[in-house]
Amino acid sequence: MTKKTILHIDGDAFFVGVEVAKNPKLKGRPVVTGEDRGIVSALSYEAKALGIVRGMPIFRVKKDFPKVLILPGDYESYARYSSLMFDIVRRYADDVEEYSIDECFADLTGLEPPLKMSYRQIAERIKKEVNDELKLSVSLGVASTKVLAKVASKWVKPNGLTVIEPGKERDFLIKTSVEKIWGIGPKTSIFLKKRGIETAEDFVAKGISWVRQQLSKPYEAIWQELSGISVMEIDARPKTVYSSIQKTRTFHPPTNDRVFLLSQLSKNMEEACAKARHYKLVPKKISIFLKTQNFKYSVCDIILQSPTNAPEVLISLVDERFEKIHSKSVIYRTTGVTLRDLQSGSVSQGDLFGDRAKADRFELIHKQIDLLENKFGKKMVYLASTHKALKRKKIGTDSDDLDRDLLFL
DNA sequence: TCTGGGGTCCTAGGACCC
DNA sequence: TCTGGGGTCCTAGGACCC
Numbered sequence: 001m002t003k004k005t006i007l008h009i010d011g012d013a014f015f016v017g018v019e020v021a022k023n024p025k026l027k028g029r030p031v032v033t034g035e036d037r038g039i040v041s042a043l044s045y046e047a048k049a050l051g052i053v054r055g056m057p058i059f060r061v062k063k064d065f066p067k068v069l070i071l072p073g074d075y076e077s078y079a080r081y082s083s084l085m086f087d088i089v090r091r092y093a094d095d096v097e098e099y100s101i102d103e104c105f106a107d108l109t110g111l112e113p114p115l116k117m118s119y120r121q122i123a124e125r126i127k128k129e130v131n132d133e134l135k136l137s138v139s140l141g142v143a144s145t146k147v148l149a150k151v152a153s154k155w156v157k158p159n160g161l162t163v164i165e166p167g168k169e170r171d172f173l174i175k176t177s178v179e180k181i182w183g184i185g186p187k188t189s190i191f192l193k194k195r196g197i198e199t200a201e202d203f204v205a206k207g208i209s210w211v212r213q214q215l216s217k218p219y220e221a222i223w224q225e226l227s228g229i230s231v232m233e234i235d236a237r238p239k240t241v242y243s244s245i246q247k248t249r250t251f252h253p254p255t256n257d258r259v260f261l262l263s264q265l266s267k268n269m270e271e272a273c274a275k276a277r278h279y280k281l282v283p284k285k286i287s288i289f290l291k292t293q294n295f296k297y298s299v300c301d302i303i304l305q306s307p308t309n310a311p312e313v314l315i316s317l318v319d320e321r322f323e324k325i326h327s328k329s330v331i332y333r334t335t336g337v338t339l340r341d342l343q344s345g346s347v348s349q350g351d352l353f354g355d356r357a358k359a360d361r362f363e364l365i366h367k368q369i370d371l372l373e374n375k376f377g378k379k380m381v382y383l384a385s386t387h388k389a390l391k392r393k394k395i396g397t398d399s400d401d402l403d404r405d406l407l408f409l
Numbered sequence: 410t411c412t413g414g415g416g417t418c419c420t421a422g423g424a425c426c427c
Numbered sequence: 428t429c430t431g432g433g434g435t436c437c438t439a440g441g442a443c444c445c
Contacts, residue, residue: 038413060410100445185443216419246415301438416444
């Protein structure tokens with residue numbers, strides 16, 4: 001295996017960074033993003049200095065830090081800046097993995113001669129272009145593997161650039177505690193620390209066979225990557241393929257009301273199906289779940305007789321299985337649906353149980369609805385089961401009666 | 410400081426088969 | 428009667444990520 005050179009680039013407080021780029025007056029102010037009933041999703045360094053952390057409830061910020069500016073979050077802008085940032089990286093590298101909205105990996109291997117620059121200079125150029133053109137602060141890491149590049153980009157933040165030269169890995173691993181390693185979370189950190197493994201260096205020193213014996217496969221890859229052996233591929237495919245799509249909603253106060261819970265699930269399903277249609281994906285399985293006040297999940301998986309992304313069909317299944325996850329004595333805070341085993345395109349195969357024909361008809365209708373929404377905006381049309389659930393005892397059972405199930409506004 | 414929303418991958422263990 | 432060993436597929440759920 002040839003030595004690689006991987007770049008990792010990470011937006012600093014990305015959402016807030018974009019807000020400041022859009023409105024420079026915010027610069028230097030304590031700013032957080034987060035929805036009203038939600039939690040802090042991003043925060044400026046000034047907000048962090050006050051003691052705010054990611055995950056803090058917004059109401060707490062309002063109460064304890066009244067001077068902090070709270071922004072609702074503008075995902076369209078974040079996505080736009082994100083792709084502009086990735087485009088800058090692509091000026092230099094072909095293989096770019098868009099890992100998340102504010103992070104990517106790029107394979108720089110072999111680019112020194114053609115670009116007539118060192119790897120560090122390439123990273124410097126990318127950083128400067130992002131800083132100047134997008135007015136965004138980013139931190140970069142360059143190393144021989146993805147996991148080491150992650151270590152490097154975290155090394156100096158914000159607006160840092162760190163290169164881990166081959167052979168110098170130890171200097172970094174000694175000062176990286178296990179819970180900071182990408183892929184090692186709270187559970188595994190506790191497991192490792194109980195065995196005297198405090199740092200990435202300790203972890204590497206344990207040897208691959210120990211890791212194989214004690215932990216699962218992903219940790220073997222992490223061990224190799226920390227040791228400078230590149231085993232994680234850069235996945236440069238565009239992010240339009242999903243293996244699952246999930247929609248959830250938390251409400252307050254928590255409730256046991258089945259009609260309300262069903263209407264929430266109905267809404268979840270409509271949104272999930274809309275996204276699936278957008279990406280031309282069809283699930284083979286779905287699952288529905290309720291989350292209790294104590295954060296316990298009650299889940300039901302349903303294998304579809306015939307794959308479809310028509311919400312009318314899927315909602316009637318939800319209605320049938322609801323009792324399996326709902327208990328009369330438990331209070332729930334969240335509903336959710338997941339479309340699983342997604343396959344691309346419309347699947348036209350065996351017409352088992354006549355569901356296929358029904359699904360095909362719905363597909364045509366949804367095409368029209370999606371067109372309407374593209375033209376006039378979202379939420380023009382939605383299912384009556386979503387809207388009127390509070391008045392209806394049964395939901396989605398008459399799903400081929402369109403006049404009753406679709407509400408046109 | 411009681412905790413949102415959206416993803417991926419892996420494993421243990423059961424069912425079933427030869 | 429009681430006993431192998433091995434393979435595959437599927438599901439539930441855990442752990443982790445941003």
